[in-house]
Amino acid sequence: MKELDPLVFWAVFQEMLGAPLLWLMLVVILAGTAAFFALLLKERRIDSRRLVRAEFVGVAGGCLALVLMAKVSSSGFTDAGGPADWFLIALVFGLGLAGTTILIYTLLGWRSRV
Amino acid sequence: MSKEPIVIDPSRSGRLDRRSFLKLGAAGAGTLLLLPDSASAATKVKTAARIVIAGAGAAGLTAAAQLAQRLEGAQITLVDARKAHFYQPGFTLVAGGIKPASYVVSSTRDYVPSGVELIEEAVAEIDPEGRKVVTATGKPVPYDYLIVATGLRLDYAAIEGMDVEQIGNNGLGSIYHSPEKAAATWQAMSKFADSGGVGVFLRPGTEMKCAGAPLKYTFLTDDHLRRRGNRGKAEIIYNANNKVLFSVPIVHEKVRMLFEERDIRMNYERTLAAIDLGKKIATFKTAEGPVELQYDFINVIPPMRAADAVRNSPLPWQEGNWAADGWIEVDKHTLRHKRFDNVFAVGDVAGVPKGKTAASVKWQVPVAVDHLVAQIEGRESQAHYGGYTSCPLITRLGQAMLIEFDYKDNLVPSFPGIIAPLEELWISWVMKTMALKPTYISMLHGRA
Incomplete structure (x- = not known):
């Protein structure tokens, strides 16, 4: 068997984050995504004002992701040395931004409907 | 079966598998080192x-x-x-x-x-x-x-005058001995980074575990000195046991260039024979006879058998x-x-x-x-x-070179074109500090 086994990545991430945190993250991601799509289906449009507000918070989320990353990897803020590093920084920031934006958009959306 | x-x-194989892995994100990337x-x-x-x-x-x-x-x-x-x-x-x-x-x-x-x-x-x-x-x-x-x-087995006894009990005291470091002595070595190195002086680094004349570690530690000491503004007050001397700094020729050349750039002096074909812990003198065996080096900090790496x-x-x-x-x-x-x-x-x-x-x-x-x-x-x-085998060769705090090679001295990068093996990168450091230990533990459990 030469293929990369997704279970191996699961094992490694579980070792990295600890089982409870990993499951919690997975639940937040899945529940957040589900709630987001449910909201889209219900509203049948994107509320642009709400999206902009969510994006503002999203920027903070991206920054927070970078700070967390720096902390767990014992890094400073001057350590980027090449294109692969900028790619990773962009990726971490992007994931933080997108994740937070979707979550906040969804939260605001459902709150305004309650 | x-x-x-x-x-x-x-x-010979596995490149496509490795690339497909990238889709899974960079955070778990250390896994590739331990595929x-x-x-x-x-x-x-x-x-x-x-x-x-x-x-x-x-x-x-x-x-x-x-x-x-x-x-x-x-x-x-x-x-x-x-x-x-x-x-x-x-x-x-x-x-x-x-x-x-x-x-x-x-x-x-x-x-x-x-x-x-x-x-x-x-x-x-x-x-x-x-x-x-x-x-x-x-x-x-x-x-x-x-x-x-x-x-x-770490053969400290082969170095005349060496006393492992003294690791951490009087400028004596030795990172391999044990977790406690590694921590004690940090205390001694940190003191040296505050005061400056002569730092002596070496590797033994035998086969050794992780031949990159003596180099990493030299780089780390250099960086700690620089960050505290004391590099000008320090001299760093690296003593190789043979004619190279690393057994893979292309890596040797890269490390030599980095050492020159960082003003780290290199001696070749020297092995530590004796140490006077009180007077802080290390005696090296060389082709021209014994050479003494006065040190303020030394990282002793014993012969391994x-x-x-x-x-x-x-x-x-x-x-x-x-x-x-x-x-x-x-x-x-x-x-x-x-x-x-x-x-x-x-x-x-x-x-x-x-x-x-x-x-x-x-x-x-x-x-x-x-x-x-x-x-x-x-x-x-x-x-x-x-x-x-692989060696995330730390070259400063926050950066490493992800060096992977085989019996033929070929570089066998896991991410060709993305993570350059001879480039000092943060992503390689991230793998070393974040992903490697979880991967290692998974390996012990037979899961990775």
Whole structure:
């Protein structure tokens, strides 16, 4: 068997984050995504004002992701040395931004409907 | 049971697999250094074979986990006296002030697979003719198959005047000794980074575990001095035992360039023969006779040899470079003993040309295990170890070069075109500090 086994990545991430945190993250991601799509289906449009507000918070989320990353990897803020590093920084920031934006958009959306 | 040959040689295969991995994100990227090759999904082989694994370090535990996954009914026994398990790739991080000593310590018992017996005694004797291992209390443990994974012995006594009790005091450091001494070394190095002076670095004249570590620690010391504004007050001298800084020529040249750039002086063909801990004088053996170096901080790396139980057995090479230090005479591609076909050696104790590292363990163990299982089944294994090993060579705090190579001195990057092996990168540092330990632990459990 030469293929990369997704279970191996699961094992490694579980070792990295600890089982409870990993499951919690997975639940937040899945529940957040589900709630987001449910909201889209219900509203049948994107509320642009709400999206902009969510994006503002999203920027903070991206920054927070970078700070967390720096902390767990014992890094400073001057350590980027090449294109692969900028790619990773962009990726971490992007994931933080997108994740937070979707979550906040969804939260605001459902709150305004309650 | 899969009949397909298992080729474990990144220079020959696996590139596409590795690239496809990228889609899974960079955070778990260290996994690639310790790429999986499990046969856990296959049906288990039924056998009543007695398999003894001498040594329960990284290699022994990984072998136990993989054997337990592949065999049913086998009597698998680990023999090792040490109760603590050390994550040795973390020692440089502890000694570099990046992680606490607790980061590298866990318990051997945590990794012993169920159904595998652990005899908590030292291996005193190995008798391949009588097919038994004898423990320190004289208890014989007979076997049908033996995997030797006893690691290596740090021979501090070979350095005249050396006293391991003094590590951490008076500018004496030694990162390999133990987690506590690695932490004590950090105290001594940090003091040096505050005061400046002469820092002396070296590597031994024997085979050694992680040959990149002496270089990493030199780079880390340089960086700590710079960050505290004291580099101008310090002189750093690196003493290589032979004509190169690293056995892979292209890596040697890169490190030489970095050392020159950082004003680190290099001496070649020098080995530490004696040390005066009171006067802080290190005496090196050179072709021109002994040379003394006055130091304010020194990182002593002792000669490394096989454990006495191995050296006193018939297992080591009988001639050649590795005979004197007792490294076991195995085929470098199968890890099978050249004279005793039911004996394998994996990890540091294996007498193979490259890499006494955890990455080597990850790639060696599945090959040895597959050959052993095939022997039980009466088939021929095609598993092949090409010498792959890796060294995330830290070049400053926050950056490393992800160097991966094989027996042929070829660079075998996991991410060609993305992570350049000879480039100082943060992403490589992230792998070293974040992803490697989880991957290593998963490897011990037989999951990675």
